[in-house]
Amino acid sequence: MSRKVIEAVEELAVPILEEEGLELYDTEFIKEGKNWFLRVYIERPEGKVDLDDCSRVSERLSTELDRVDPVTGGYFLEVSSPGAERPLKKESHFRNAVGNRIFITTYEPIDGNKKFEGELLEYTGESLVLDVEGNRVVVPTDKVAKARRVLVF
Template sequence: MSRQVIETVEKLALPILQAEGLELVDVEFIKEGQNWFLRIFIDREEKGVDLDDCSRVSEQLSEVLDQTDPIPGAYILEVSSPGAERPLKKPADFRKAVGKYVHISTYEPIEENKVFEGTLTYYGEEYLTVEVNGRSLDLPLEKIAKARLAIVF
Protein backbone atom coordinates (compact mmCIF):
# COMPACT_ATOMS: atom_id res chain seq x y z
CA MET A 1 0.00 0.00 0.00
CA SER A 2 2.77 2.42 0.91
CA ARG A 3 4.41 2.35 -2.56
CA GLN A 4 1.03 2.91 -4.25
CA VAL A 5 0.26 5.87 -1.97
CA ILE A 6 3.66 7.41 -2.70
CA GLU A 7 3.23 7.05 -6.48
CA THR A 8 -0.27 8.54 -6.36
CA VAL A 9 0.83 11.48 -4.19
CA GLU A 10 3.80 12.16 -6.49
CA LYS A 11 1.42 12.41 -9.48
CA LEU A 12 -0.89 14.75 -7.56
CA ALA A 13 1.94 16.92 -6.21
CA LEU A 14 3.94 17.41 -9.40
CA PRO A 15 1.55 19.86 -11.15
CA ILE A 16 1.33 21.96 -7.97
CA LEU A 17 5.10 22.05 -7.57
CA GLN A 18 5.74 22.81 -11.24
CA ALA A 19 3.31 25.75 -11.07
CA GLU A 20 5.22 27.06 -8.03
CA GLY A 21 8.63 26.56 -9.67
CA LEU A 22 9.56 23.88 -7.14
CA GLU A 23 11.06 20.40 -7.32
CA LEU A 24 9.76 17.24 -5.69
CA VAL A 25 12.68 15.72 -3.80
CA ASP A 26 10.99 12.85 -1.97
CA VAL A 27 7.70 11.48 -0.62
CA GLU A 28 7.44 9.32 2.48
CA PHE A 29 4.37 7.56 3.85
CA ILE A 30 5.32 5.99 7.15
CA LYS A 31 3.77 4.98 10.44
CA GLU A 32 5.32 6.38 13.60
CA GLY A 33 3.68 5.16 16.77
CA GLN A 34 -0.04 5.18 16.10
CA ASN A 35 0.05 7.92 13.46
CA TRP A 36 0.62 7.78 9.71
CA PHE A 37 2.72 10.61 8.24
CA LEU A 38 2.71 11.76 4.63
CA ARG A 39 5.90 13.78 4.20
CA ILE A 40 6.59 15.76 1.05
CA PHE A 41 10.11 17.18 0.63
CA ILE A 42 10.43 20.07 -1.80
CA ASP A 43 13.23 22.33 -2.99
CA ARG A 44 14.07 25.11 -5.43
CA GLU A 45 17.22 24.94 -7.55
CA GLU A 46 18.91 28.21 -6.66
CA LYS A 47 17.52 29.61 -3.43
CA GLY A 48 15.91 26.68 -1.63
CA VAL A 49 12.47 26.89 -0.03
CA ASP A 50 11.06 28.85 2.87
CA LEU A 51 8.10 28.47 5.20
CA ASP A 52 5.79 30.34 2.80
CA ASP A 53 6.61 27.88 -0.01
CA CYS A 54 5.90 24.93 2.27
CA SER A 55 2.63 26.47 3.48
CA ARG A 56 1.39 27.18 -0.06
CA VAL A 57 2.18 23.68 -1.24
CA SER A 58 0.65 22.14 1.89
CA GLU A 59 -2.61 24.06 1.42
CA GLN A 60 -2.89 23.23 -2.29
CA LEU A 61 -1.91 19.59 -1.89
CA SER A 62 -4.22 19.14 1.09
CA GLU A 63 -7.12 20.39 -1.03
CA VAL A 64 -6.28 17.97 -3.88
CA LEU A 65 -5.85 15.06 -1.43
CA ASP A 66 -9.22 15.85 0.17
CA GLN A 67 -10.90 15.87 -3.26
CA THR A 68 -9.31 12.67 -4.57
CA ASP A 69 -9.07 10.83 -1.22
CA PRO A 70 -6.27 8.42 -2.31
CA ILE A 71 -5.27 7.47 1.23
CA PRO A 72 -7.58 5.38 3.40
CA GLY A 73 -7.65 6.45 7.03
CA ALA A 74 -6.18 9.40 8.87
CA TYR A 75 -2.67 10.78 8.32
CA ILE A 76 -0.66 13.90 9.05
CA LEU A 77 0.57 15.89 6.04
CA GLU A 78 3.97 17.56 6.37
CA VAL A 79 5.63 19.63 3.63
CA SER A 80 9.22 20.69 4.19
CA SER A 81 12.69 21.25 2.79
CA PRO A 82 14.91 18.17 2.50
CA GLY A 83 17.46 19.91 4.70
CA ALA A 84 21.24 19.76 4.58
CA GLU A 85 21.25 15.97 4.29
CA ARG A 86 19.15 15.87 1.16
CA PRO A 87 18.45 12.37 -0.20
CA LEU A 88 19.94 11.47 -3.58
CA LYS A 89 17.44 9.45 -5.59
CA LYS A 90 17.32 10.58 -9.21
CA PRO A 91 20.26 10.68 -11.64
CA ALA A 92 20.05 14.49 -11.62
CA ASP A 93 20.45 14.47 -7.81
CA PHE A 94 23.66 12.47 -8.10
CA ARG A 95 25.02 14.63 -10.93
CA LYS A 96 24.46 17.78 -8.84
CA ALA A 97 26.17 16.11 -5.87
CA VAL A 98 29.47 15.39 -7.67
CA GLY A 99 32.17 17.13 -5.65
CA LYS A 100 30.12 17.04 -2.44
CA TYR A 101 30.40 14.92 0.69
CA VAL A 102 27.92 12.03 0.68
CA HIS A 103 26.72 9.12 2.84
CA ILE A 104 25.94 5.93 0.91
CA SER A 105 24.66 2.59 2.17
CA THR A 106 24.60 -0.55 0.05
CA TYR A 107 22.42 -3.65 -0.01
CA GLU A 108 25.41 -5.90 0.42
CA PRO A 109 29.03 -5.43 1.55
CA ILE A 110 31.54 -4.00 -0.88
CA GLU A 111 35.09 -4.57 0.32
CA GLU A 112 33.58 -5.66 3.66
CA ASN A 113 31.61 -2.41 4.18
CA LYS A 114 27.98 -1.44 3.65
CA VAL A 115 28.34 2.25 4.60
CA PHE A 116 30.55 4.77 2.82
CA GLU A 117 31.15 8.45 3.54
CA GLY A 118 33.30 10.58 1.35
CA THR A 119 33.37 12.89 -1.64
CA LEU A 120 31.34 11.84 -4.67
CA THR A 121 33.83 12.22 -7.52
CA TYR A 122 31.98 10.52 -10.39
CA TYR A 123 28.46 9.46 -11.34
CA GLY A 124 27.83 7.31 -14.41
CA GLU A 125 25.24 4.95 -15.85
CA GLU A 126 26.49 1.86 -14.02
CA TYR A 127 28.48 3.04 -11.02
CA LEU A 128 29.56 6.02 -8.98
CA THR A 129 32.91 6.77 -7.40
CA VAL A 130 33.40 7.94 -3.84
CA GLU A 131 36.71 9.07 -2.41
CA VAL A 132 36.94 7.70 1.13
CA ASN A 133 40.04 8.52 3.19
CA GLY A 134 42.07 9.32 0.07
CA ARG A 135 41.00 6.10 -1.71
CA SER A 136 38.62 5.96 -4.69
CA LEU A 137 35.91 3.29 -4.52
CA ASP A 138 33.61 2.40 -7.42
CA LEU A 139 30.13 1.44 -6.19
CA PRO A 140 27.72 -0.25 -8.65
CA LEU A 141 24.42 1.67 -8.78
CA GLU A 142 22.33 -1.52 -8.44
CA LYS A 143 23.93 -2.15 -5.03
CA ILE A 144 23.11 1.29 -3.59
CA ALA A 145 20.31 1.13 -1.03
CA LYS A 146 20.31 4.78 0.07
CA ALA A 147 22.32 7.88 -0.64
CA ARG A 148 22.23 11.40 0.75
CA LEU A 149 24.34 14.48 1.14
CA ALA A 150 26.21 14.45 4.43
CA ILE A 151 27.53 17.10 6.78
CA VAL A 152 31.27 17.07 7.43
CA PHE A 153 32.18 17.63 11.08
Protein backbone atom coordinates in the same frame (compact mmCIF):
# COMPACT_ATOMS: atom_id res chain seq x y z
CA MET B 1 -0.82 0.42 -1.66
CA SER B 2 2.02 2.74 -0.68
CA ARG B 3 3.36 3.03 -4.25
CA LYS B 4 -0.11 3.89 -5.62
CA VAL B 5 -0.60 6.56 -2.96
CA ILE B 6 2.80 8.09 -3.74
CA GLU B 7 2.07 8.16 -7.48
CA ALA B 8 -1.34 9.79 -6.92
CA VAL B 9 0.12 12.38 -4.55
CA GLU B 10 2.96 13.22 -6.92
CA GLU B 11 0.50 13.67 -9.77
CA LEU B 12 -1.36 16.23 -7.64
CA ALA B 13 1.76 17.89 -6.22
CA VAL B 14 3.83 18.50 -9.36
CA PRO B 15 1.48 21.08 -10.98
CA ILE B 16 1.17 22.95 -7.68
CA LEU B 17 4.95 22.99 -7.26
CA GLU B 18 5.51 24.16 -10.84
CA GLU B 19 3.14 27.10 -10.25
CA GLU B 20 5.11 27.97 -7.10
CA GLY B 21 8.49 27.75 -8.88
CA LEU B 22 9.41 24.66 -6.86
CA GLU B 23 10.28 21.05 -7.63
CA LEU B 24 9.40 17.71 -6.08
CA TYR B 25 12.41 16.07 -4.45
CA ASP B 26 10.79 12.99 -2.92
CA THR B 27 7.57 11.59 -1.46
CA GLU B 28 7.13 9.09 1.36
CA PHE B 29 4.04 7.39 2.73
CA ILE B 30 5.15 5.52 5.81
CA LYS B 31 3.76 4.18 9.06
CA GLU B 32 5.47 5.23 12.27
CA GLY B 33 3.98 3.62 15.34
CA LYS B 34 0.26 3.60 14.74
CA ASN B 35 0.21 6.73 12.56
CA TRP B 36 0.65 7.15 8.80
CA PHE B 37 2.71 10.06 7.47
CA LEU B 38 2.58 11.47 3.96
CA ARG B 39 5.79 13.43 3.53
CA VAL B 40 6.40 15.61 0.50
CA TYR B 41 9.91 17.02 0.14
CA ILE B 42 10.27 20.08 -2.04
CA GLU B 43 13.17 22.17 -3.32
CA ARG B 44 13.77 25.37 -5.23
CA PRO B 45 16.08 24.99 -8.24
CA GLU B 46 17.80 28.29 -7.48
CA GLY B 47 17.70 29.09 -3.79
CA LYS B 48 16.23 27.78 -0.60
CA VAL B 49 12.79 26.58 0.40
CA ASP B 50 11.36 28.58 3.30
CA LEU B 51 8.50 28.08 5.75
CA ASP B 52 6.11 30.15 3.60
CA ASP B 53 6.79 27.87 0.61
CA CYS B 54 6.05 24.78 2.70
CA SER B 55 2.91 26.33 4.15
CA ARG B 56 1.51 27.38 0.75
CA VAL B 57 2.22 24.00 -0.82
CA SER B 58 0.78 22.17 2.20
CA GLU B 59 -2.48 24.17 2.03
CA ARG B 60 -2.89 23.74 -1.71
CA LEU B 61 -1.95 20.07 -1.68
CA SER B 62 -4.20 19.35 1.29
CA THR B 63 -7.15 20.84 -0.62
CA GLU B 64 -6.38 18.64 -3.64
CA LEU B 65 -5.93 15.55 -1.47
CA ASP B 66 -9.32 16.19 0.15
CA ARG B 67 -10.90 16.59 -3.29
CA VAL B 68 -9.36 13.49 -4.91
CA ASP B 69 -8.99 11.40 -1.71
CA PRO B 70 -6.26 8.96 -2.84
CA VAL B 71 -5.45 7.86 0.73
CA THR B 72 -7.64 5.42 2.64
CA GLY B 73 -7.71 6.20 6.35
CA GLY B 74 -6.09 8.93 8.39
CA TYR B 75 -2.61 10.35 7.93
CA PHE B 76 -0.52 13.40 8.70
CA LEU B 77 0.64 15.55 5.77
CA GLU B 78 4.11 17.07 6.11
CA VAL B 79 5.66 19.33 3.48
CA SER B 80 9.30 20.31 3.94
CA SER B 81 12.72 20.74 2.39
CA PRO B 82 14.78 17.55 2.21
CA GLY B 83 17.45 19.37 4.24
CA ALA B 84 21.16 19.89 3.74
CA GLU B 85 21.97 16.24 4.47
CA ARG B 86 19.25 15.05 2.13
CA PRO B 87 18.82 11.37 1.37
CA LEU B 88 19.89 10.24 -2.08
CA LYS B 89 17.44 7.74 -3.55
CA LYS B 90 16.72 8.53 -7.17
CA GLU B 91 19.05 8.63 -10.15
CA SER B 92 18.60 12.42 -10.38
CA HIS B 93 19.62 12.77 -6.71
CA PHE B 94 22.92 10.99 -7.36
CA ARG B 95 23.57 12.90 -10.59
CA ASN B 96 23.01 16.22 -8.79
CA ALA B 97 25.30 15.14 -5.93
CA VAL B 98 28.39 14.64 -8.13
CA GLY B 99 31.12 16.87 -6.72
CA ASN B 100 29.62 16.80 -3.22
CA ARG B 101 30.54 14.88 -0.11
CA ILE B 102 28.22 11.91 0.54
CA PHE B 103 27.85 9.09 3.07
CA ILE B 104 26.88 5.58 1.94
CA THR B 105 26.07 2.36 3.74
CA THR B 106 26.03 -0.89 1.78
CA TYR B 107 24.17 -4.17 2.10
CA GLU B 108 27.41 -6.12 2.09
CA PRO B 109 31.07 -5.25 2.61
CA ILE B 110 33.12 -3.80 -0.22
CA ASP B 111 36.84 -4.18 0.44
CA GLY B 112 35.89 -5.04 4.04
CA ASN B 113 33.79 -1.91 4.65
CA LYS B 114 30.05 -1.21 4.71
CA LYS B 115 30.32 2.56 5.34
CA PHE B 116 31.91 5.09 3.03
CA GLU B 117 32.19 8.87 3.19
CA GLY B 118 33.82 10.93 0.50
CA GLU B 119 33.40 13.11 -2.56
CA LEU B 120 31.15 11.63 -5.23
CA LEU B 121 33.33 11.80 -8.32
CA GLU B 122 31.06 10.00 -10.77
CA TYR B 123 27.67 8.33 -11.06
CA THR B 124 27.22 5.90 -13.96
CA GLY B 125 23.85 4.39 -13.13
CA GLU B 126 25.51 1.09 -12.27
CA SER B 127 28.01 2.47 -9.80
CA LEU B 128 29.12 5.37 -7.64
CA VAL B 129 32.76 6.40 -7.73
CA LEU B 130 33.98 8.10 -4.57
CA ASP B 131 37.19 9.69 -3.39
CA VAL B 132 37.51 8.38 0.17
CA GLU B 133 40.56 10.01 1.79
CA GLY B 134 42.49 9.95 -1.47
CA ASN B 135 41.42 6.42 -2.43
CA ARG B 136 39.13 5.76 -5.36
CA VAL B 137 36.24 3.50 -4.27
CA VAL B 138 33.67 2.05 -6.68
CA VAL B 139 30.33 1.08 -5.11
CA PRO B 140 27.78 -0.77 -7.27
CA THR B 141 24.40 0.98 -6.98
CA ASP B 142 22.62 -2.30 -6.25
CA LYS B 143 24.78 -2.64 -3.10
CA VAL B 144 23.79 0.79 -1.70
CA ALA B 145 21.50 0.45 1.34
CA LYS B 146 21.32 4.18 2.15
CA ALA B 147 22.98 7.32 0.89
CA ARG B 148 22.87 10.97 1.87
CA ARG B 149 24.70 14.21 1.32
CA VAL B 150 27.07 15.35 4.05
CA LEU B 151 27.11 18.95 5.20
CA VAL B 152 30.64 20.30 5.05
CA PHE B 153 31.63 23.41 7.00
